[in-house]
Amino acid sequence: MIELKNICKSFGNKDNRITVLDDLSICIDKGEMIAVMGKSGSGKTTLLNILAGIDFPDSGEYVFDGEIVKLNNAASGIRFRRNRIGVIVQHFALINDLTVSENIEVGLYESDYTSGQKRKAIKDTLKDLGIEDLKDKYPSKLSGGEKQRVAIGRAIVGRPKLLLCDEPTGALDSETEKEILKIFKRLNQMGATIVIVTHDKDVADICNRTIVLEKH
Numbered sequence: 001m002i003e004l005k006n007i008c009k010s011f012g013n014k015d016n017r018i019t020v021l022d023d024l025s026i027c028i029d030k031g032e033m034i035a036v037m038g039k040s041g042s043g044k045t046t047l048l049n050i051l052a053g054i055d056f057p058d059s060g061e062y063v064f065d066g067e068i069v070k071l072n073n074a075a076s077g078i079r080f081r082r083n084r085i086g087v088i089v090q091h092f093a094l095i096n097d098l099t100v101s102e103n104i105e106v107g108l109y110e111s112d113y114t115s116g117q118k119r120k121a122i123k124d125t126l127k128d129l130g131i132e133d134l135k136d137k138y139p140s141k142l143s144g145g146e147k148q149r150v151a152i153g154r155a156i157v158g159r160p161k162l163l164l165c166d167e168p169t170g171a172l173d174s175e176t177e178k179e180i181l182k183i184f185k186r187l188n189q190m191g192a193t194i195v196i197v198t199h200d201k202d203v204a205d206i207c208n209r210t211i212v213l214e215k216h
């Protein structure tokens, strides 16, 4: 499904340059659940951002479903993600003055769903995640685990093929982490390909494969 070939990415200017990804090549098959591990600063978030089309490699090739991905600005990244990729971050990044339903709807802003399709997708997602009774609440009234469910809902409401998660359980206690991992496992069994950046061996253990990034 995904092929990264000889990806290089560095930041900074000529005098002060850090190479983060140096000739990285990875293949990801449809249906895999992959953990990405490595020291802080080893480029895990950078890798996820490149997969998401949020950031762009300096060189190398990114192939998604047989097509070369050529992106160079935010707008082309948004088009690329639409109906294809969902992103989940550690600190939820919910919008405080939107309700749970409205936060999930944010995941459909770029979609071409009709308003009826949107309503149904949001309803189904609330049900899938067991948060129907929270739909009219605001984020400030939710626990950490509930917030992360909403963030997962926002990422999956458009039924993406690929789910990218950056330390999605890093801010949760271990009980809540278990619940969230069950949700990821279920989404994976339903067909989503999942890449999870994590420091946590329990998270890596439920994945099929672990990629370890080296710090340069």
Ligand SMILES: Nc1ncnc2c1ncn2[C@@H]1O[C@H](COP(=O)(O)OP(=O)(O)O)[C@@H](O)[C@H]1O
Binding pocket: 011, 012, 018, 020, 038, 039, 040, 041, 042, 043, 044, 045, 046, 047
């Ligand atoms: N936009 C950026 N500008 C400059 N340096 C960056 C930028 N993004 C990441 N970096 C640097 O690249 C390195 C890798 O960052 P990151 O991918 O966030 O690592 P990780 O997620 O593994 O901790 C770090 O040294 C970080 O400071």
Ligand SMILES: [Mg+2]
Binding pocket: 044, 045, 046, 166
């Ligand atoms: Mg990171």
